[in-house]
Amino acid sequence: MSSVLPERRPTDWASPAMQSRIAARYRAERNFRRLGAAALVIAASFLAFLLFTIVRDGWSGFLRTxxxxxxxxxxxxxxxxxxxxxxxxxxxxxxxxxxxxxxxxxxxxxxxxxxxxxxxxxxxxxxxxxxxxxxxxxxxxxxxxxxxxxxxxxxxxxxxxxxxxxxxxxxxxxxxxxxxxxxxxxxxxFNSAFLGNADSTEPELAGIGGAALGSLFTLFITIIIAFPLGVLSAVWLEEYAPKGRLADLIELSINNLAAVPSIIFGLLGLAFFLNIAGLPRSSPLVGGITLALMIMPVIVIAARVAIKAVPPSIRDAALGIGASPIQVVFQHVLPLALPGIMTGTIIGIARALGETAPLLLIGMRAFVTDVPQGLTAPATVLPMQVFLWSDDVQRGFVEKTSAAILVLLVILIAMNSLAIHLRNRFERRW
Amino acid sequence: MNQNPAIGHNSVPKMTARNVNVFYGQKQAIKDVSIDVTSEHVTAFIGPSGCGKSTFLRCLNRMNDTVDGARVEGRIELDAQDIYAPAMDVVQLRARVGMVFQKPNPFPKSIYENVAYGPRIHGLARAKADMDNIVESALRRAGLWDEVKDRLGESGTAMSGGQQQRLCIARAIAVDPEVILMDEPCSALDPIATARIEELIDELRGRYAIVIVTHNMQQAARVSQKTAFFHLGTLVEYDDTSAIFTNPKATRTKDYITGRYG
Incomplete structure (x- = not known):
């Protein structure tokens, strides 16, 4: 069989052709590294420009003459x-x-x-x-x-x-x-009225206190609905759901739901919670439920990934000494999955905090001059306040808009830091 | 321990399996296996990879229930009680038939909590002092007490592999089982840790029926009194360990233990 094959010559690693190939490889490596660094610099400078303009326009919003x-x-x-x-x-x-x-x-x-x-x-x-x-x-x-x-x-x-x-x-x-x-x-x-007051037609009197409290109420509703529903759905899907067509269909639906444009959830809130269920318009209650529906798929997906990441050997160990399925879930799987679930939940909540579109449709763009007194009182939220002020013709609202964005960014950064901290604090290695 | 003294006797089987077939979906993993496991004996399951010995072991405490599409036919009894009967409580069965896994899998909790977990969920200890006693005696029986008595609060996952595996054995015996199933308990350990576990198995033999799956034929010869040779899902030969290793009846057994294949 090998009679027709010529004798193979030993590889000459020092030949000029080989050397130029090596040089070309190094060159490609260097260029790729530079390309990556350049991409990062461009992205970072966009971010820096954004922050710079917001801070430049916004810092004076915290001051008052x-x-x-x-x-x-x-x-x-x-x-x-x-x-x-x-x-x-x-x-x-x-x-x-x-x-x-x-x-x-x-x-x-x-x-x-x-x-x-x-x-x-x-x-x-x-x-x-x-x-x-x-x-x-x-x-x-x-x-x-x-x-x-x-x-x-x-x-x-x-x-x-x-x-x-x-x-x-x-x-x-x-x-x-x-x-x-x-x-x-x-x-x-220092303009204490800016942090304490609600909206106003006069820029010197307008504040984000009302919107901040509205956001707080709305997120409270969102968390108490989306977290338990999301985590329990994930547990059922991972631990109890029979594998098959139905499970695949549910999985597909949840993944699609997470990608649905948020304004669709606003339409759902308008049609169902306001028109059919008759819940109060513009209220944190309806806003919270609508946002809960929006971020629930995110929590389900994050929780499923976290639950999947718990090693099967831990489940075996618990089952092997006679733990019941519910004990396995609540005493072993969930505690180990919690950092991942928390991270997903906080990212979902941060998304809900910055969301405007679905709330437009359920009336939370109302001009509310009082700090909301409860979950059913008319209210607005921080990003909505940014939107309303950016739309205002009065010049005094320009700095208020940027100042409100700064407050929103500070809250978002605080929440994301909390997510990272929780993940590092409770993450266990084995 | 056994309430009935007769059960401890060699001739009375602790667990019996009759005509057991196991299917994973369409694929048959175990074909018509019948075997008796007796107390105060170590029974070794040997055979080449994929021969079904681990699958069969996991039938003995119904761990295959957690595998999707797994189906067990035939009859397996613990003290003449059908463990696949609807009236059998799986939680209680797994407390009576404990298991030690291939890879040491302590919970990411303290050493104390690892051992105390089983007794706690089964309500075996009322007072803290009772629990302390259970934990200490389990750790002593697993030969781990002297090494860990000063650091019971430390994480079980921070120990060496051999210590982790002995912790898993302590965790299994803390619920006072009657049978202990060991699925290749030494395959992830170095020779010194392996020797330590083998000694431990020998010490535990007087108290429990032990079934061990192993790839290592020397290990089967050292620790077991009975050996079952599995091949392609069937039980080829089951006899006293000395008989299997010195005078195997089946050709396949002989070829396997002499290293012809496996």
């Missing part, structure tokens, strides 16, 4: 009777007083800048007097928030060199701001 005003708590202006104030329900009388008139009175003292105080500045006056009723009739100096335009001027957000008709701020406002600055009546401080 206030003006110093002198206020005399004149009972006549307030429309209260000093005798009634010292009476038994003096607080109630004071709470009903006409602070708006008092504020307008005080604003006159600002001369050319009399129109610069925020519409809600009177709230500060009321709080001051309610905290100390003895101030009635006395003259005090107070810091109250200014209108958004003055706030933005103080933060240097306008290009004052531009022509008056294109710079977005009138000469009168600029003059008023200059006057306040010269008088030393302006200061910029």
């Amino acid at each position: 206030e003006a110093k005003v002198e206020v005399t708590f004149t009972p006549a202006t307030l429309g209260v009777d000093p005798a009634a104030v010292s009476g038994p329900d003096g607080k109630a009388v004071l709470a009903r007083a006409d602070y708006l008139a008092l504020m307008n009175e005080a604003a006159k003292g600002l001369g050319p800048a009399s129109g610069t105080l925020s519409d809600a500045a009177w709230l500060g006056l009321r709080d001051q007097l309610l905290a100390d009723p003895a101030l009635l009739g006395k003259r005090v100096t107070l810091w109250v928030p200014v209108r958004s335009t003055i706030d933005l001027l103080a933060k240097g957000k306008f290009d004052l060199a531009a022509p008056a008709d294109s710079r977005g701020v009138s000469d009168r406002e600029v003059a008023a701001w200059r006057w306040l600055e010269q008088q030393g009546r302006l200061r910029t401080g």
Whole structure:
């Protein structure tokens, strides 16, 4: 058989052809490494650009400009009777007083800048007097928030060199701001209202407190529904489901469900929870159930992978000394699968936290000016607040939008860090 | 221990199998096997890979129930009780017929918890002191007590392979079984750890019926009193170990133990 085959010559590893092949291999290796590094640099610079613009536009959203005003708590202006104030329900009388008139009175003292105080500045006056009723009739100096335009001027957000008709701020406002600055009546401080308040038509009063609480309520509902349902489904599918066509069909459906565009879940929520079940519109309850449906497939898939990863030898060991199937699941498989299940769940919840589309359809884009009082009260959520503000024509909302994105990002990063921490903390090796 | 003194006697079988057939789907893994396992004896199952010896072993405590598509026909009895009867409680059966696996598989828990787990789920100890006694005696019988008595709180998975396997034996005997099934218990261990396990099997023989599956014919010769030779799913020969190794009746047995194939 080998008679027709020529004798094989020994390989010459030092030949020029061989050497050039080796050099080419090294070159390909180097180029590939550079290509990978370049891809990473491009991706990282996109991310850096995104973060940079958001931080640049957003950090001033956490600050607020206030003006110093002198206020005399004149009972006549307030429309209260000093005798009634010292009476038994003096607080109630004071709470009903006409602070708006008092504020307008005080604003006159600002001369050319009399129109610069925020519409809600009177709230500060009321709080001051309610905290100390003895101030009635006395003259005090107070810091109250200014209108958004003055706030933005103080933060240097306008290009004052531009022509008056294109710079977005009138000469009168600029003059008023200059006057306040010269008088030393302006200061910029931390904007606690931004973190505590709900939405408002005035940028200087708008806050993300309402949306944050709405997100919290919504996610609470999402977790208590999606986690047990998802984990129990995964346990049943992995441990009890008979293998066959039905199991394959269920598996296929779950994988498809995880890839369904989220707005479809919004349509389902609208059609079923609002129209058929009659649950309250715009509420965290309906939002939470809708998002739970959306992230449940994610949890089922993550939990199944985690359960599959538990070595069969552990199951054998437990069964071999007479553990019942339920004991095997709850005392061995689930504890070992928990880090993986937690990671999947937190990633699902982080997705739910950033979701807007399905909530649009169930009415959570409502303009809600109160911090939600419960699970059935109208509410909005953080990403929805970003969406609403980004849509607003007022210039003051630009920085609020970026500031809200920053809050959302901080929460997302915190949740993902928690997921990583839990995974590392509880992961067991064997 | 046995309530009936007669059961401990060599002639009375602890477990009997009659005309056992096992199928995985369409494929028949065990063909018409009948065998008796007696107390105070070590019975070795030998045979080439894929001969069905492990499959048959897993029938004796119904571990094949967890395998999809596995079907067992015929009759297997423990103390004259059909273990595949509907009235048989599998949980109780597996407590009475313990198992040690090929790869040491301690739970990722403390050494103490590994041993205490079985007694706890079967409610064998009421007080903490009772449990401590059970754990200590099981670890002593498994020859592990002196090595681990000062570190019972450490993870069972942090020990060496041989210690892990003895921990698994301690875990099995902590529930006070009557039969212990061992599926190639030394195949993942070095020779020193193997020798230690073999000694242990010899010590345990007085108290339990032991069935051991092994690839290693020297091991079968050293530790067992009875040997069953499986080939292609059938039981070729079952006799005293000395008879199998010195004077096998079947040609196939003879070829296998002399290294002609396997």
